[in-house]
Amino acid sequence: MNGVQLLLVIVGAIAVTGLAQRRGLQPALVITLVGFAASFIPGFTRLELDSEIILGIVLPPLLYSAALNFSFFSFARNFRPIIGLGVGLVVVTALVVGVFAAWVVPALTVGTAVILGAIVAPPDAVTAVAVGRKLGLPKRVMSILTGESLVNDAAALTLFTITVAAVTGAHTLVENPVLLFLYSAVVGIVVGLVLAVVAVLIRRLLKDSALETVLGLIVPFAAYLLAEQFEASGVLAVVAAGFAIGASSSEAGYETRLQERQVWSSLDVLLEAFVFAYMGLQLRFVIQDLRDAGESVWLVFGVGALVLLVVLLIRPVWVFLSFGRHFLADRIMRRKIASDERLRERMRRENEARIARGRRPRRYPVYLGWRESLVVSWTGMRGVVTLAAAAAVPLVIANGEPFPGRAEIQAIAFIVAVGTLLIQGLTLPALIRSLKLSDPGQEQYDREQAELARTVARDASVSVFAEFLAAPPPEVPPELLVRVTEMVAERSDDAERDPEPDDASRFGEMFGTLYRRVLQAQRAAVVAERNANRLDDDAVRGFLEKLDYQEAAIVSRLGNRL
Structure with a gap:
């Protein structure tokens, strides 16, 4: 790989990406299509990255950023x-x-076919979430898609490891699949949590x-x-x-x-742009690999199209079987509540008791309707993990023979992605x-939570303010104290409004000090309410x-006086 080329x-x-955003287009699609064309430029050499680089350098920051936010x-x-x-559908796929x-x-x-299945199983929610955010998908749908993307990679890569070990005869730390x-899941999560505790302690210092x-x-x-050193899920450790x-x-x-x-927003843009460019630039070389292996390009691409069709169909079937069952159960339960006065x-x-204890009333679970389910069923775009796993297919098995169907697996995985x-x-x-x-109930709930915050x-x-007035700074006129308090109260009551202190040094110093005390108290109060489960985390964020x-x-305005 040439550094200048990279x-x-x-x-x-x-x-x-910038041009696509300016035109209102989806950057991922435009970058991929441009990559297709660029791969056929005469003299363009293959941009080849080791699968460990993709999984160990590109994937962790993308997952971490998503989990962080x-x-x-x-x-x-x-x-x-x-x-x-994230788990059930991955295994079934x-x-x-x-x-x-x-x-x-x-x-x-x-065995090798199941390896292919594990490679193409995990969707990448980058494009779906970007489109959903732009078009205003309901928050619950966005949460499900984002949450799925945080766990499906771990499930697919673990399944990939198990099946590759079975085919190649390699030994794993735990033999039972x-x-x-x-x-892999438990140790990965523990490693991530322990590392997070250490990082938080260091950050305080x-x-x-x-x-x-x-x-x-x-x-x-x-x-x-660190998780990979324990042969556990690095993906779940990051999440x-x-x-x-x-x-x-x-x-x-x-x-x-x-x-x-x-920083994380910029890094996301950089890595996502690179991933889709890398995907598009593989087209010419996938075709070349098939020819070198003596395979019919049209035949493999035809088979790949059939596998793609199967992948496209599995998700809607799964979604409407599972979500449809919940939807039916929801309707039955609602009718039962409507007809049973004692249950109501x-x-x-129960809700009155929860409110009396200072907790939020229990919200009856609302399952996705057919419209939301249809959207979820059509968000199965594959991405970086599929490409990385395909590149990680071994060259040989335990007895030294070539890995059966490696070229076909990589080509079909590319076609599906x-x-x-x-x-x-x-x-x-x-x-x-x-x-x-739209979700009027969620919108109303969000407004209520924002007002509660x-x-x-x-x-x-x-x-x-009471503490400030009870113990004011020495030698400050009472009218100045009142003025400072009123101005801070006016501005801090509106989180959308920037503070605008006077230029007077003494006034500005008091204004800034009190304002920051107010902000710190507000921050501590809303976090405490969230931790007590009385305030929604999204509203708090x-x-x-x-x-x-x-x-x-x-x-920024009063930094030299604070």
Whole structure:
């Protein structure tokens, strides 16, 4: 791999991303198509990366960033559908594709065909989430898609490891496949959590936003590599670390949080652009590999199209079987509640008791309807893990013979990855628009939670003002104290409004000091309410971000006097 060529690919991918965004197009699709064309440029050499580089360098920061910005509470609320899609569907896809591929591809045994199934099983939610965010998909759908993307890679890669070991005769730490699966998951999560605790402790000692941000950049790579040393899931280690550090982010300084948001956002754009460029640039060389292996390009691409069709069909069938069952159960339960007065009364008393204990009332679970299920069923675009796993297929088996069907596996995996990206990626926006999805109940709930966060913050401010007036700075006129308090109260009550202190040195100093005390009290109050399960985590995250920008504004104006 040529370093200059790699740099040109990255720069080109970023440029195409900018042009696509300016035109209102999906960057992933445009980059991939441009990559197709670029791969046939005369003299263009293959951009080849070791699978360990993709899995160990490209994947961890993408997963960590997603986990860092994703609410664990949302993950927990949607645990069943997330695990159903992220684990259950991955296993079913691998087995169904394996059986089908073994039937239609003579070069593949059942074992090698299941390896192909494991490779093409995990979807990549990057494109789906980007489209959903732009078109306003309901929050619950977005949470399910994001949560699925955090666990399906681990399931697929563990299954890939198990099947490759079975085919090649290699030994694994745990011979039983089910126990290996459990070991990989449990140890991976433990490694991630332990590393997160260590990182948080170190961050408390650093007290420097630049160093804390650098530490955050190291965490995903350390989590992945450390878990892999224990032959556990590096993916789950990264996700667990991201969840844990994200939950404790309120302990860091506002500068660290603001810097990390920008750093991870920029890194996401860079890595995603590179991944899709890398995918597109493989087309010519996939064809070349098939020819070198003596295979018919058209035949393999035809078989790949059939496997692609199977992959496209499995997800909708799974979604409507599982989600449809929940939808039916939901309707039955609602009718039971509507017709059973004693049940309604019992639920009312339970909620009153929860409110009396200072907790939020229990929300009756609302399952996805057919429109939301249809969208979820069409978000199976494959990506970086499929390409990396295909590249990781061994060259030989234990007895030294060539790995059977390796060229076909890699070609079909490429066809599935590109096919799902183009077919589903191009049609998903139109599908979402045509269904006109909305969730009035969720929107009302979000407004209520945002108002509750403001109320909690306002109450915290009152306590700070009372303490300030009870013990004011010495030799300060009472009218100045009142003026400072009123101005801080006015501005801190509106998280959208920037603080604007006077230029007078004494006034500005008091204003800034009191304002920051208010912001710190508000931050602590809303976090405490969230931890007590009385305030939604998403509402808290949004409110804390506004407080961070307010604190940055006041420090910027009065930094030399604070």
